[in-house]
Amino acid sequence: MKRTRKVSRRSFLAATGVAVSAPYLIPARALARAGRPGANDRITVAVVGVGGMGGGHLREFLRLRRRGEVNVAAVCDVDETRLEKALKMSGRGVEPYRDYRYILERKDVDAVLFATPDHWHGVQTVHAAEMGKHVYVEKPACCTIEEGKAMIAAANKNKVSVQVGSQGRSQPEAYLAHRYLVNEVIGKVDKVACFHYDSPIDENPVPDSDPPPELDWDMWLGPLPWRPYNQNGCHGVFRWFLESGGGQIRDRGAHVMSCAMWWMGADGTGPVSVEATGTPPHIGLWDSAVTMDVTYEFKNPDWTMTWNQHTGNAVPAEERREGEAAIGRPGYGAVYHGDRDTFTHWGGDGGTWAERKCREWEPPPGAKDVYRSPGHKEDWFNGIRTGAKTIMNIEAAVGVANLCILGNLSYILGRKLYWDQRKMEIVGDEQARRMMSRPQRHPYHL
């Protein structure tokens, strides 16, 4: 916390009863108006889950720390090898934890970033909100419909700012695409066809085994029903389990469909029906669909979104780029079908690439403009400071996650599902309705 306000670190610590020798930092919110840091205050953050994505987020926070924009108070992981590495990267003054709930108890932490496996997102977001922490949680927001409802309720009740990591919305070319579509350059869009390459297969299955000594397997599993450790079923590859990552549709669907809902002005809406088919892996531990086709029907306004997960998608020659601008995610994106033309983008996460004609489009006088994100974290910081809705706020993110969840449920059940968006419920299918939630292991629950 920068000493830019009238309360000094020492007087604050004395007033709050914290020992002066403790390494803890003053939360930014302590020095600004109730619950929110001021514009010039450093926000004190912690990172929970410091593996692949979390390691990247931590590096970004350390960069922001060097610029005096944030304090990094703590890192947390259930894998001590990863934790040790993150601690060394962070330097002195950063506390290591295995159990994120210790961080939630710390009064000096304003905000927590969760880059944990997907099955933890709902529970940790709810817990953090209940402890008054602002949250950045990786996408997809949730694994079940009921988790999503609980996340929205907890964030609103506790007035915390939540940003979900579908950062495609904050990319420069996402802004261009949004503006292009809002101005109806391709006419009225009535179909968005999302495409993605297929999910991988566990080609070399191995038997279950004891977890490695550095890993707290119980805590890694957290809310999930118990299952034995398997080296093909932990870090990173949790994505290929229906109960945790949910396959490509939930991993990347949470990006591509996020862009679609944002650009179509459809946040807060949902489909009336979802129908999926797919092919399962022929071998191995993973069970998410290898190929998949899902159709979502929206009403009032009427439009269709499809998710088509197959091999063979590529960037046409006329859209290829060189160097740093090269399309780094050629295998996925979406085609928007308007009544005058089509528009394609690739990627949709940290890399989002819009078709050339969109990038070259000059808005005429009187054209509509759209929100241009200053960056996904910066947009979150703004939300923390002002209470403004973040670009991927929890309501929007749950709406997108629900699309992914419903697609998988339809695939699992082998039948069309009907959805009541107002109630956020599946209708007319008792079994599917039960699958809107999943009991969670004690004590890792909502």
Add this chain to the structure above:
Amino acid sequence: MSVTKELDVSIRGAFGATSPGVSDRPASAALENLLSDIQGSDPHVRTKAWQAAGEVGAVAVQPLAKVAEEGEMEVSRAAKRAMWQIVRYAGRPDGDGKEKDAVVSELVALLSTSLSVPVRREVVRMLSEIGGNESVSAISSLLSHSNLREDARMALERIPGDESLEALKIALNSVPQDFKPNVAQSLRARGVEVEGIPCRKLVPTKQTNVKPLAAR
């Protein structure tokens, strides 16, 4: 004797009689093909077999459980997936209620067998999706099983109706002290206020062995 008939006899010998209307049914060609394909060596054939298991129905539940118990890793996995297909097919909204009842009955019967914990755990989870009042008693009896009680508790939480709720209320007074918070969690999830057993979800318990850099 065919693979199917061999399994049929051994299962009924090991696990006793099954539900009326199912136990007397002759092993069908569909069941025989299903079991044969699942136990075969071609993973693609195996996958097609478990995908098509739904329509084979209740009659396949117990033979598949035995394959899940005894089969080689990939065969066992395919057998479990076939059982799940049956559960999902039986639970379809336009399905025959009797068919679903028969599947539930077969699953309930498996809970009191000597099948391994992993297989019975899977069965409890299946019942949590389609089981009703008829499955509550058998699931409740597992609340005293040290390795299955958490799955049983979660299944009772998920199965709607007064009987599962009542079973959880009774369990709160009968389970060992260390398991009471788990049952209290389920009761709270079902909208019941529980006093005297604080919720532990926000209580940190796990210490890391990694020391802060300054402390080294």
